[in-house]
Amino acid sequence: MSDSTSGYTKHPEFYTHTVTFLAEDCLFRINKEPLEAESTVFKDMFLLPQGDPETIEGQSDTLPVILQGISKKDFESLLRALMYRQHGTAKGSVLDHDQWISVLKLSTMWDFHGLRNAAIKHLDTPPQSLDPIDKVELALQYDIREWLLPALLALARRSAPISVDEGRRIGFENALKLASVREKLQLGTVEETVDLPRRRGGGMAPTFEYSTRFLVLGDRDKEAEKLDYTPFIRKVFDL
16 A cells, blocks of 8 residues: 555554544543544444544644543543453453453443443452442442342342432432342241130140231341342342
8 A cells, every 4th residue: 555645655563553542631642442442432433434534533742532521531541451351461350440441431331242242251259259238339339230140149148228319329219129029027926825714523634835926127137138139139139
């Protein structure tokens, strides 16, 4: 392939095509190839008809592709994970908890299927593992169905009730659904012995023992932590 302005030939493999992005107040200039290879969104964007190079977004620092609503931190985290994957290194493991959530967020938004799977794996592996409320919140936000049932089961079994703050995070409708699975009235038992009147002739008075059960309000039974709420969760949450 020749360049009409220089007369030289561009190598088909080792001539890098770059693109410039603006996230918040920071410019990023990176290779196009990893974006095209991993994301259907960017692949389709780069396939759009190209006009005058001087007016094409992303070809210069003065005319970058503006990433509206994308934070510099989130985009940097995505690029770190992407470049580590492209170069076959294990340095992606040094990303912290919040950075992997950023990767999950943008990889879901822009159809980076490989990066999304990597983020889900890292966030579900010690020491990155999330608590059940974090998992439910992220599973609902980013459609991670494999997290939802185990996390809801853990919340149904725990002794502490769902707090107001947790309800805000997972949505009050979901909190009420979860409460319908996990909250219950406690059964109480009373046992009594009753002496019946003496029989004629001076014999021993017979006794009668009985027990009765009634409903009382109380703390959750510790045995509730061992129960399998899975069928009820599937029904209530339509899983």
